Amino acid sequence: MFKSSSFIQESTDQIRKAIKGKALIAFSGGVDSTVCAALVHKAIGKRLIAVHVDTGYMRKNESEHVKKLMEDMGLNYRFIDAGEEYYALLKKVIDPERKRKIIGEKFIKIFETVAEDEQIKYLVQGTIAPDWIESGGELRDVIKSHHNVGGLPKKMNLELVEPLRDLYKDEVRELARELKVSVSEKQPFPGPGLAIRILGEATKRRAEIVREACAIVEEEIEKAAAEKKMMLPWQYFAVLLPVKSVGVHGDKRAYGNVIAIRAVESLDAMSCSFSTIPNDIIDIISNRITNTLGNDINRIVYDVTNKPPGTIEWE
Amino acid sequence: MVSIYVIDNGGQWTHREWRMLKYLDVNTKILPNTTSWKILNDNGVDGLVLSGGAPRIGLENKLGNCEEYLTKAEIPILGICAGHQFMSRFFGGDVKPSKIPEFGRVTLSVIDQKNPLFIDVPKESIVWESHNDEITELPNCMIHLAKSENCQYQAIMHKKEPFYGLQFHPEVNNTEYGEQIFRNFINICKNK
Numbered sequence: 001m002f003k004s005s006s007f008i009q010e011s012t013d014q015i016r017k018a019i020k021g022k023a024l025i026a027f028s029g030g031v032d033s034t035v036c037a038a039l040v041h042k043a044i045g046k047r048l049i050a051v052h053v054d055t056g057y058m059r060k061n062e063s064e065h066v067k068k069l070m071e072d073m074g075l076n077y078r079f080i081d082a083g084e085e086y087y088a089l090l091k092k093v094i095d096p097e098r099k100r101k102i103i104g105e106k107f108i109k110i111f112e113t114v115a116e117d118e119q120i121k122y123l124v125q126g127t128i129a130p131d132w133i134e135s136g137g138e139l140r141d142v143i144k145s146h147h148n149v150g151g152l153p154k155k156m157n158l159e160l161v162e163p164l165r166d167l168y169k170d171e172v173r174e175l176a177r178e179l180k181v182s183v184s185e186k187q188p189f190p191g192p193g194l195a196i197r198i199l200g201e202a203t204k205r206r207a208e209i210v211r212e213a214c215a216i217v218e219e220e221i222e223k224a225a226a227e228k229k230m231m232l233p234w235q236y237f238a239v240l241l242p243v244k245s246v247g248v249h250g251d252k253r254a255y256g257n258v259i260a261i262r263a264v265e266s267l268d269a270m271s272c273s274f275s276t277i278p279n280d281i282i283d284i285i286s287n288r289i290t291n292t293l294g295n296d297i298n299r300i301v302y303d304v305t306n307k308p309p310g311t312i313e314w315e
Numbered sequence: 316m317v318s319i320y321v322i323d324n325g326g327q328w329t330h331r332e333w334r335m336l337k338y339l340d341v342n343t344k345i346l347p348n349t350t351s352w353k354i355l356n357d358n359g360v361d362g363l364v365l366s367g368g369a370p371r372i373g374l375e376n377k378l379g380n381c382e383e384y385l386t387k388a389e390i391p392i393l394g395i396c397a398g399h400q401f402m403s404r405f406f407g408g409d410v411k412p413s414k415i416p417e418f419g420r421v422t423l424s425v426i427d428q429k430n431p432l433f434i435d436v437p438k439e440s441i442v443w444e445s446h447n448d449e450i451t452e453l454p455n456c457m458i459h460l461a462k463s464e465n466c467q468y469q470a471i472m473h474k475k476e477p478f479y480g481l482q483f484h485p486e487v488n489n490t491e492y493g494e495q496i497f498r499n500f501i502n503i504c505k506n507k
Binding site: 001002129133134138139140141143166168189266267268270271272273306308309 | 324325326327328329330331332334338347348367368370372418419420443444445487488489
């Protein structure tokens with residue numbers, strides 16, 4: 001079994017030995033980076049600087065919540081609003097691997113700038129096992145370049161510290177509970193954010209659409225789970241597809257985009273089965289999305305793919 | 316504490332195999348498949364898992380140093396997916412692209428329920444797969460232990476040596492009796 005208390009003890013000792021001076025942690029506010037920050041903060045206190053980057057691809061109100069989270073945790077933090085820069089970098093980019101690499105490189109550029117300003121030599125990341133496994137290397141195929149591994153430039157001026165490398169999400173959650181981290185049960189959210197929930201070009205407008213759709217999926221599923229109508233899935237979100245289909249709105253022809261609803265059951269993200277959500281909940285979600293986003297979305301589909309053959313996210 | 320090492324053939328679930336053994340209180344580590352048999356033997360290893368592999372590697376004649384392990388080892392060896400395919404080829408069988416590859420959920424049908432690898436595993440259970448290729452010809456020195464609708468050789472065993480092969484992935488969370496199969500393999504290693 002996984003022993004959180006001994007892991008925490010060994011890890012904080014190793015971190016204290018490894019980091020001299022200040023360290024910067026890439027802080028998305030997700031489970032992995034938050035647990036990582038809690039661990040490293042335990043080891044080196046105010047010498048840890050948490051940097052949150054609003055990429056323009058965060059969920060509804062997410063960055064505000066992350067700012068508050070960093071404050072509540074007593075972290076020494078910096079908040080960087082880089083949305084417009086990310087949109088510009090991803091203009092006309094369609095290939096999912098290119099998107100991930102561009103996003104990863106931009107993160108590092110931002111971190112290197114902060115590190116230079118503040119004389120920091122170490123970059124801490126909440127990288128976990130699936131991230132480096134799926135990013136491939138040597139014998140292993142690249143399934144997808146996770147931004148924090150495959151997206152890293154070949155030459156980096158910062159020394160990388162990744163205390164959670166051998167862990168899977170379920171083990172990180174156990175650490176979170178042991179460390180009393182508030183986001184322990186939060187669903188996984190990819191580093192590249194909504195950019196990889198938009199198939200094709202991830203424009204600002206398309207980000208707004210999928211942001212709203214994701215918010216609706218999350219709200220309705222969480223509401224239904226709270227009312228005991230269903231179990232909360234492991235991960236649940238919306239994906240904006242690059243296809244258009246015909247519809248009818250108030251006696252008028254409509255030709256709009258498609259949103260796919262994705263919900264899965266998993267333990268460690270290395271395999272999953274699609275969730276069986278009650279049809280009346282799917283109905284509510286479908287209705288809300290096509291009413292709220294009527295000008296853009298007129299069709300909803302439900303993803304019934306396990307991993308393998310699919311992955312949890314679409315890109 | 317028994318020592319069973321995981322030989323990394325480049326698969327997605329190699330690290331999961333390590334985790335599975337660790338959780339079952341086995342002294343384990345992941346080593347590249349180029350590791351020499353001498354190093355493994357000097358470490359006093361009690362068993363080996365030949366992990367799943369990088370794409371299409373089961374169709375090739377070489378899988379790192381796996382040939383050396385299968386030649387020199389007297390300890391139990393469990394080949395998974397690419398490891399299982401290589402084992403069959405090594406002993407004279409054949410591996411070809413699957414007519415119907417299997418990804419994700421498959422129902423396994425155990426042929427020999429008395430086999431030590433399948434103790435406490437029901438006749439039919441859900442296993443998780445991810446293969447483009449499969450064994451098409453089993454060598455004479457090996458026995459057929461389990462099958463599925465679309466893939467004949469899901470589990471095999473050598474008649475004389477303690478070598479086992481599984482096409483499916485017992486290390487994946489979605490495989491219903493994966494942990495039990497690992498427990499059985501650990502016992503096979505303990506009892507040798």
